[in-house]
Amino acid sequence: MFNVNSIRQDFPILSRKVHGKPLVYFDNAATSQTPKQVIDVIVEYYSKHNANIHRGVHALSQEATDLYEQARKKIQTHFNAAKSHEIIFTSGTTHSINLVANGFSNFLGKNDEIIVSALEHHSNIVPWQMLCERTGAKLKVIPMNNEGELVISEFDTLLSKNTKLVFVNHVSNALGTVNPIEYIIGKAHEVGAAILIDGAQSSPHIKPDVQALDVDFYVASAHKLCGPTGVGMLYGKEEWLKKLPPYQGGGEMIAEVTFEKTTYADLPHKFEAGTPNICGGIAFGAALDYMNNIGFEAIAAYEQELLDYATKELLMIDGLKIYGTSEHKTAVISFNLEGIHPYDVGTILDQQGIAVRTGHHCAQPIMDYYNIPGTVRASFSFYNTKEEIDALVSGVKKAQRMLS
Numbered sequence: 016m017f018n019v020n021s022i023r024q025d026f027p028i029l030s031r032k033v034h035g036k037p038l039v040y041f042d043n044a045a046t047s048q049t050p051k052q053v054i055d056v057i058v059e060y061y062s063k064h065n066a067n068i069h070r071g072v073h074a075l076s077q078e079a080t081d082l083y084e085q086a087r088k089k090i091q092t093h094f095n096a097a098k099s100h101e102i103i104f105t106s107g108t109t110h111s112i113n114l115v116a117n118g119f120s121n122f123l124g125k126n127d128e129i130i131v132s133a134l135e136h137h138s139n140i141v142p143w144q145m146l147c148e149r150t151g152a153k154l155k156v157i158p159m160n161n162e163g164e165l166v167i168s169e170f171d172t173l174l175s176k177n178t179k180l181v182f183v184n185h186v187s188n189a190l191g192t193v194n195p196i197e198y199i200i201g202k203a204h205e206v207g208a209a210i211l212i213d214g215a216q217s218s219p220h221i222k223p224d225v226q227a228l229d230v231d232f233y234v235a236s237a238h239k240l241c242g243p244t245g246v247g248m249l250y251g252k253e254e255w256l257k258k259l260p261p262y263q264g265g266g267e268m269i270a271e272v273t274f275e276k277t278t279y280a281d282l283p284h285k286f287e288a289g290t291p292n293i294c295g296g297i298a299f300g301a302a303l304d305y306m307n308n309i310g311f312e313a314i315a316a317y318e319q320e321l322l323d324y325a326t327k328e329l330l331m332i333d334g335l336k337i338y339g340t341s342e343h344k345t346a347v348i349s350f351n352l353e354g355i356h357p358y359d360v361g362t363i364l365d366q367q368g369i370a371v372r373t374g375h376h377c378a379q380p381i382m383d384y385y386n387i388p389g390t391v392r393a394s395f396s397f398y399n400t401k402e403e404i405d406a407l408v409s410g411v412k413k414a415q416r417m418l419s
């Protein structure tokens with residue numbers, strides 16, 4: 016049974032105070048908090064197993080290698096990849112996307128097109144712009160509507176035989192909109208394009224099945240999934256990962272090196288140059304264990320309750336407007352108070368111990384669409400409570416009184 020009070024006991028940070036008030040952490044879309052089960056794994060790794068992997072014959076190196084490869088298997092199982100070498104460890108979503116974008120330089124020419132969505136994070140726009148500059152390919156954008164949804168009929172008209180790659184996030188980090196990726200994947204494949212799904216914002220709420228989705232690439236970051244920062248994953252279908260050139264040169268990614276010619280290691284090592292974030296990878300596996308233990312269905316159902324409650328309560332405040340009103344959302348609420356800058360609201364909330372994000376949320380094109388400088392974003396996780404939402408609502412009211 017889902018019990019938020021016992022879950023909260025797992026997160027040491029949730030019992031600290033900020034500015035003398037109990038911490039209310041509503042910045043989960045930026046990074047999630049870490050349960051003691053994951054912290055323990057990190058402490059245990061550095062206390063007992065720390066060594067470099069895949070290199071030494073000594074015991075510690077073997078242990079570290081085993082733990083790291085077990086974590087890869089956990090990630091494989093979680094995302095239901097067919098093969099463990101289809102999971103590449105990276106430093107996070109941004110790194111994963113750049114790895115794919117860099118590889119596609121080899122396949123694109125000036126008549127080719129890449130389609131991205133208007134709901135993207137900057138880390139999902141810039142690498143494709145750089146790729147287009149290098150290759151002469153064109154970038155096309157699926158537009159959004161006032162509800163913060165993609166205009167899917169426009170996507171259909173953008174697709175053509177020139178489309179080589181389609182890139183969308185599953186969930187928008189700025190608005191929480193859940194995009195219809197099954198449809199998008201199917202349509203992309205009809206014209207023979209590859210499809211990359213950014214799961215950074217959806218993976219904490221929706222457990223994906225990369226084989227059932229038939230997606231070519233899928234990326235995520237551990238730190239949004241109760242794991243540590245600086246580690247993430249790239250899933251790629253084996254046939255694609257074999258075709259893509261290596262991203263970085265270095266140790267671990269080579270089979271044989273002479274000054275005449277270097278041959279590359281097999282998957283996944285071809286894409287894992289240098290000493291990786293070994294402890295981070297192992298902790299990523301532990302974080303998935305932790306969340307699976309609670310269960311993603313229970314997590315999603317509880318977060319939906321929080322979203323419905325917070326939406327209803329916040330909308331009772333005069334002059335409060337919510338951006339992103341799709342029926343299909345994760346627990347993210349982006350809002351503004353009429354005539355008040357989001358930064359000022361965030362500052363007053365912080366004084367009351369309430370952590371929200373303010374600004375453009377790395378999604379300036381969305382803010383431009385609404386013609387606003389930014390929003391206040393409260394994003395909820397399964398360890399948040401309705402009482403904390405009540406604290407947010409009274410904090411917002413207080414900010415309104417002080418600032419208007």
Ligand SMILES: *Cc1c(COP(=O)(O)O)cnc(C)c1O
Nearest residue numbers: 107108109136184188215216236
């Ligand atoms: C957080 C986020 C990213 C970037 O993730 P990093 O861990 O900073 O690399 C990319 N896309 C979306 C949708 C995100 O929410």
